[in-house]
Amino acid sequence: KQEVTQIPAALSVPEGENLVLNCSFTDSAIYNLQWFRQDPGKGLTSLLLIQSSQREQTSGRLNASLDKSSGRSTLYIAASQPGDSATYLCAVSGNTPLVFGKGTRLSVIA
Amino acid sequence: ETGVTQSPTHLIKTRGQQVTLRCSSQSGHNTVSWYQQALGQGPQFIFQYYREEENGRGNFPPRFSGLQFPNYSSELNVNALELDDSALYLCASSSDHGFNYGYTFGSGTRLTVV
Numbered sequence: 518k519q520e521v522t523q524i525p526a527a528l529s530v531p532e533g534e535n536l537v538l539n540c541s542f543t544d545s546a547i548y549n550l551q552w553f554r555q556d557p558g559k560g561l562t563s564l565l566l567i568q569s570s571q572r573e574q575t576s577g578r579l580n581a582s583l584d585k586s587s588g589r590s591t592l593y594i595a596a597s598q599p600g601d602s603a604t605y606l607c608a609v610s611g612n613t614p615l616v617f618g619k620g621t622r623l624s625v626i627a
Numbered sequence: 628e629t630g631v632t633q634s635p636t637h638l639i640k641t642r643g644q645q646v647t648l649r650c651s652s653q654s655g656h657n658t659v660s661w662y663q664q665a666l667g668q669g670p671q672f673i674f675q676y677y678r679e680e681e682n683g684r685g686n687f688p689p690r691f692s693g694l695q696f697p698n699y700s701s702e703l704n705v706n707a708l709e710l711d712d713s714a715l716y717l718c719a720s721s722s723d724h725g726f727n728y729g730y731t732f733g734s735g736t737r738l739t740v741v
Binding site for chain 2: 521548549551553558559560561562563566568606608610613614615616617618619620
């Protein structure tokens with residue numbers, strides 16, 4: 518059974534800092550990994566999708582990496598802004614459509 | 628291109644009642660999946676529909692059921708509501724089971740059971 522863990526559960530940083538969010542999964546037989554953003558009480562916004570054959574994807578200030586063999590992914594956010602404050606979820610797609618971690622709640626302080 | 632839309636946005640029901648939640652998939656998407664997200668938790672997979680057939684189900688009891696229509700929109704039905712069914716219900720759609728393009732999510736329906 519696939520399990521996804523995200524560390525840390527919560528993170529508070531001053532504006533302008535670079536930061537890394539971590540995601541690990543137990544079964545390396547995945548099709549892809551997706552990072553989402555969720556604002557309080559809202560739905561999920563897809564940030565980045567990494568195919569199992571890829572090592573990383575970039576979008577603006579965001580960079581996600583994937584090491585399938587070790588079951589790890591990281592989301593790097595450069596030059597953080599208060600508007601980045603949200604919960605970040607990673608999810609892997611395999612035999613089950615999407616298995617999610619519990620998320621990392623990020624607060625960027627101005 | 629319209630995204631995934633869900634209705635209603637909020638709902639309050641009494642324990643024991645039945646509820647129907649609705650989802651319109653993104654244009655061009657033929658796969659719809661439903662997730663339950665309790666407060667402070669990650670979303671949990673309920674089931675998935677592909678071309679009107681259920682093709683995957685998570686660890687949810689039979690009182691959670693669904694439908695997909697020819698236009699690929701979908702319904703989630705929950706019978707005999709329990710207090711623990713209070714959650715955010717998320718619908719997601721994909722054009723290819725999420726293999727190459729991932730999933731697009733709606734804004735969710737917040738269900739409160741009292």
